[in-house]
Amino acid sequence: MIDFAILSLLIFLPLVGVAFILLIRGDENRVARNSRYVALYTTIFTFILSIYMLIKFDGTSAEFQFVEKHDWLPSLGIQYHVGVDGISLFFVILATLLTPICILASWNSIKMRVKEYMIAFLVLETFMIGTFCALDAVLFYVFFEGVLIPMFIIIGVWGGPRRIYSAFKLFLYTLLGSVLMLVALLALYLEVGSSDIPTLMASPVAQNMQIWLWLAFFASFAVKMPMWPVHTWLPDAHVEAPTAGSVILAGVLLKMGGYGFLRFSLPMFPEATEFFAPMVMWLSVIAIIYTSLVALVQEDMKKLIAYSSVAHMGFVTLGIFSATTQGVEGGIFQMLSHGIISAALFLCVGVVYDRLHTREISRYGGLVKNMPKYATVFMILMLGSVGLPGTSGFVGEFLTLMGAFQVDTVVAVFATTGVVLGAAYMLVLYRRVVFGTQKNDDAAAMKDMNKLEYSYLIPLVLLVLWLGIAPSYVMDKVAPSVEKLIGQYESGLKAKPEGTDLATAKQIKIGNAE
């Protein structure tokens, strides 16, 4: 164990960086340069610290570790309570890994308001880490929603031409979900009398209440995920966001929904989860097929990858709501893997975008000739996205489908078509951008990746391969917590009192439908 408050340090270290940046004075160039360096050093140090935490983490235990508990609003019993278990651990690492990469990716491409940009990213990192560490529902809510503010600013200020529309769309969608979640949190708080997450997990609520609370949480998490049909904010947000914004959005923000399902929906509302699981699984299937087909006809590289993200997240929800060991572990792994692969793919788009300032697929072509190294990196990531065994993409996809198959073969069959469609759009994208004849002179004149771009893409590529060949390093640490989660879920189902079971809930549902 670690005898200092490592999680608080992780959460608030970026804010210390912010303080330093605020202190920087001087002419514009100097401020820009110094804030870049401060942001980079801060995030790298945070990353190293998180690795230290990873090493110290006891992978055999399912309990929350590095727990800190302080009174926050004592009159209401709300605490500052943080801790990590196998489920949240790697999301924290993912956040601390991707933030420095984002800073590097913005090194030359962001020239306006650099200081504010770096501050936004550091604040974002605080909120992200906080979300995954929070063990108090109110604290979680604060971090979870707080993420939205810097993201909104990053897209709205440093985004593309339609940034205002996209930023508002993002805000509206997520806010709508969050309001419902806030109401549900309050209701839960009133019901149980505590906002402490472990306490909430241990205190079952009545069946019909579960249904409503589940729906309210679902509204928020489904938007964040995003699940079909509340996914349309994502392509727009990605297209308009600066490269680093897309990286964080795809890499970390989309994982918050899935994390929420695992932290709240499954353990706290098991009966409601069981009741709604078929619906969620079908929504996932629709997402996989629908968005894959949409991705197939995209002309915009970022939009294509954005749609593919929705499809990949479909596998995640499919796995989580299969509520089997393979499904849940696969879902978690798929989130981590997608966090790396899609982030890296957006970085790849960024590499060529910085040179040609267009995302249109048809403006490229034949890049393999003038950018062979780029072509190789892109190829490995593309294959990872396709879910090739030996890359990290395979393990998650395969396990989620395996989990789904045990619950419902029809769902599994339809979802598995995603592996064909997923290959289709990625291969076509790759062919059009990298292979073929060089039709565009300016694209043909582009230079291969520089050292800076190498420095952030190569680690990600190596991670993709490492997690594909030896995923057990991660999975063995995740397993005890998942086992515990499924135990909670199943005992919650067994404990349900007679008479108050799903019959009433079905009536409500039917009532709604009429």
Add this chain to the structure above:
Amino acid sequence: MEIVAVFAPLVGFLLAFLFGKNMGDKGAQFVTCSGIIVAAICSCILFIEVLFGGADHAGDPRTITLMTWFNSGTLAVDWALRIDQLSIIMMCVVTIVSSCVHVYSVGYMSHDKNKARFMSYLSLFSFAMLMLVTSDNLIQLFFGWEGVGVASYLLIGFWNHKDSANAASIKAFLVNRVGDFGLALGIFATFFLFGTVQLDELFAAAPDATERMMNFFGFEFHALTVVCLLLFMGAMGKSAQLGLHTWLPDAMEGPTPVSALIHAATMVTAGVFLVARLSPMFEYAPMALMVVTVVGGLTAFVAATIGMTQFDIKRVIAYSTMSQLGYMFFALGVSAYGAAIFHLATHAFFKALLFLGAGSVIHAMSDEQDMRKMGGIWKKIPTTYTLMWIGSLALAGVPFFSGYYSKDMILEAAYADHSWFGELAFWLGIAAAVMTAFYSARLLFMTFHGKTRADKETFDHAHESPPIMLVPLMILAAGAIFAGYFGYEMFVGHHQIWGETLKVLPANDTVTAAHHVPLWVKKLPIVMGVVGLFMGWLFYNKFVSAPEKAVKIFKPIHKLFFNKWFFDELYHKLFIVPSLWFGKVFFKSDKHIVDGLGPDGFAKASYGFGGLLSRFQSGYVFQYAFIMMLGLIGLISWFFIKMDLGVEPVTDAVVETTKKVGE
């Protein structure tokens, strides 16, 4: 030793791929070639050890566990090498053919700019294939399976400036993925049924599962049949069986050594290997075996009909490959697993020989592949000519060449099965045998004999290939001649080496029964082969105008054959066009329906609502006061209602209201 045999090609790949620039073309060729040759030597040593090692090699067959891949609940997957009779034979075939192809490529690709990349991909492929055949669980097998798929994708699209090559590589990957879709589902079903993906455990559990049913897609089915059919779908994709075969002819866009290695000798036989490997499961699923037989028989027939009409020399051989794979599959279907693997091995030699020979011809003819523009070149390239004859005779099943032994065995086994589908496969196989001999002769006569149809410059320039290309051909030719004679006893004779590896239920033992079929069954294939060759000679050497007349007479049938039974057109209309259409429609509906009802509609509505609200801000105090009064009354009434309802305020109230609304 085992580890070296499998990983030497990987080392070759990594060195050549990462440092190809630094070590130069020569260096890359050296490391890749030596990697695969080392693997081949190790495989041969292991071959002797496993098959003839006797009692002092206790523990054969053996499994070497390298490391854990992943564990999830009860699912445990290791990286492991399983060396037994079946895998060692596959390893030998793969590494020997691959070594020949590696060396040959040094000569064949001498004019290409990206030699290092090409050689490294070949090694990558060999590694993936070795992982496939040595896996001890279904998921590692899937790794190898997809790995060879990717290598194939990379190599078909090797000339990536060509649109046709890119299209072909994507097609190959996607059609294979359709097969893999089945394979993946098969693995899920296996795990669902048995709770394991470990081969040994599966084989032990299979006999007890014959009575089990499982729900699949909403219906109750015989569980093992479902599992086997799903797995077979994967085999169909990889082995280009009818329905999922359309990628194979297009794959000829790749450089010729690739076609020889991947699309003739090794990768496409992975499906055959899969079924043979899983024979302890397939044996208990007679329905699945029936499907395998029928699909195999039809493939053998249909592919042969197409092969007779094509003009591209590589495509003819490609369809011939498909047809021969059909033979292997119906052999599997009638439980003659040994015969199928036997044919797999002999076929690997003579088909690789034919492809590399064709490559030598193409090389000589300045990259011309159309047989209509060849002819009369046998004197210019006599060695290639002789080698092509050897390959063709082996393919046609002429006595004492290797194809004769294995193909006859398959046909006899099919006959000996005494089932309707065995019979069907037998006659389809006989028909295909005639056609095989016919198109082999057609290929030889059109390419080498008669008056040349090539332009003068090409013809004059035609030259024999360098020794670095011819020596591998000779090794393969030796295999094509002798593999059948020497392999017969081992694979299907009286001293079979299979042990427990291939499981055949006593009632299904067609290989033994095949030794006792009527004489006419034994002789018919030979007669048919000779007849086919003779017809080919008549049509394409003696009476050169005959083919045209024949085409005129059988116009509709020829059209069907020439256009490959219109599979491509059908699939285009059936899958590709609708997918794109749906994609566009969904994309539009995202814009108009989802967004229209969602955020955009919401925004519009809020504007409207805002306008409405702004009217309230009239500035008149009395109106404000009135609204405040209303609000206050509302709040107070809500408070009282809440008090009435008692303890559980929020949710129950909501439930009640919705119920009411519902009613």
